[in-house]
Amino acid sequence: MDRYFELIDKLKKERTLSAAEWAALIKNRSPKLSEYLFSLAREEQERYYGKDIFLRGLIEFSNYCRNDCLYCGIRRSNKKARRYRLDEDTILSCCREGYGLGFRTFVLQSGEDASFTEDRLANLVRKIRKNFPDCAITLSVGEWKKESYQAFFDAGANRYLLRHETRNDEHYAMLHPPSLRAENRRQCLWNLKEIGYQVGTGFMVGAPYQTPEFLAEDMLFLKELNPQMVGIGPFIPHRDTPFKEQPAGTLSLTLFLLGCIRLMLPKVLLPATTALGTIHPEGRELGILAGANVVMPNLSPKNVRGDYLLYDNKICTGEESAQCRESLERKINAIGYRTVTARGDSLNL
Ligand code: SAH
Numbered sequence: 001m002d003r004y005f006e007l008i009d010k011l012k013k014e015r016t017l018s019a020a021e022w023a024a025l026i027k028n029r030s031p032k033l034s035e036y037l038f039s040l041a042r043e044e045q046e047r048y049y050g051k052d053i054f055l056r057g058l059i060e061f062s063n064y065c066r067n068d069c070l071y072c073g074i075r076r077s078n079k080k081a082r083r084y085r086l087d088e089d090t091i092l093s094c095c096r097e098g099y100g101l102g103f104r105t106f107v108l109q110s111g112e113d114a115s116f117t118e119d120r121l122a123n124l125v126r127k128i129r130k131n132f133p134d135c136a137i138t139l140s141v142g143e144w145k146k147e148s149y150q151a152f153f154d155a156g157a158n159r160y161l162l163r164h165e166t167r168n169d170e171h172y173a174m175l176h177p178p179s180l181r182a183e184n185r186r187q188c189l190w191n192l193k194e195i196g197y198q199v200g201t202g203f204m205v206g207a208p209y210q211t212p213e214f215l216a217e218d219m220l221f222l223k224e225l226n227p228q229m230v231g232i233g234p235f236i237p238h239r240d241t242p243f244k245e246q247p248a249g250t251l252s253l254t255l256f257l258l259g260c261i262r263l264m265l266p267k268v269l270l271p272a273t274t275a276l277g278t279i280h281p282e283g284r285e286l287g288i289l290a291g292a293n294v295v296m297p298n299l300s301p302k303n304v305r306g307d308y309l310l311y312d313n314k315i316c317t318g319e320e321s322a323q324c325r326e327s328l329e330r331k332i333n334a335i336g337y338r339t340v341t342a343r344g345d346s347l348n349l
Pocket of ligand 1: 111140236238
């Protein structure tokens with residue numbers, strides 16, 4: 001038992017563990033060990049970010065996708081998904097509404113929708129940049145060649161979210177069709193970093209076939225990439241995917257890994273994700289108490305919100321943006337934290 005408390009002390013001191021230590025820690029976690037981890041993670045979080053929780057306004061602008069990831073509800077093969085894409089004016093008016101609500105970061109996320117070409121996306125970014133010069137623009141639009149990432153950056157995008165999904169290539173192949181390559185995705189991340197984006201990566205907790213050893217590889221990859229943001233959330237099955245019978249990732253493992261990531265990369269921006277809020281009514285609050293410091297309320301128009309369904313039972317699909325933001329703020333205040341409207345650039349630069 002003591003050995004694992006010592007491993008957590010070692011993680012705090014050395015900011016990393018070996019693959020074998022990571023796997024042992026993950027296998028042998030217990031409620032007591034978790035409490036200890038979370039108390040250290042909160043200390044680190046406060047040292048750099050105080051009680052501040054950053055808000056990002058999420059605009060899910062298209063659910064068309066050319067890819068066929070086995071876990072994802074908007075995969076190409078899902079003929080039941082009701083497809084939509086927002087036009088530029090609608091996206092800009094989401095930003096305007098968000099700006100009024102205090103958001104200074106817009107996260108534009110979509111499937112890999114071929115109708116959004118490089119030019120079209122770059123133009124969209126340029127318009128947002130021109131209209132909202134004091135805001136950060138985050139893209140989460142999948143894999144592109146380096147020149148395209150550069151074009152989006154030159155148009156005014158600052159940050160990019162692209163989860164590596166799993167560092168283990170065999171595991172990656174169990175979750176994706178053969179056309180998608182783990183190595184490609186990692187190369188995208190290095191390209192994004194090189195261009196100068198603040199980069200976010202991450203993975204699903206409890207993804208099908210995941211093992212503690214695979215998670216150990218994920219932790220080492222996070223250490224190596226040293227991203228500005230890390231997005232992790234539980235895998236949740238979607239009824240119209242091949243993984244519909246697979247169990248969801250757990251609250252306790254997700255919280256444990258959030259705490260570990262906070263100790264390993266103390267200055268990183270770490271969202272308490274919507275998926276975490278979906279598997280447990282207090283998931284996001286518990287995420288903050290385990291070391292998370294970002295929340296991403298939805299700014300998508302109400303009429304399409306129920307269609308951006310990566311997994312079943314997603315929360316906040318029926319709310320107005322303002323309601324979404326207010327209820328989250330209340331919950332955050334109730335646990336002793338405050339939401340801030342600052343751009344919230346990473347200190348991990
Ligand atoms: N197409 C873009 C962004 C949209 S998907 C991209 O490829 O990056 C955003 C993230 O949602 C994915 O990286 C994945 O980790 C997560 N996701 C997809 N399906 C999920 C599911 N069933 N449960 C939980 N998370 C899921």
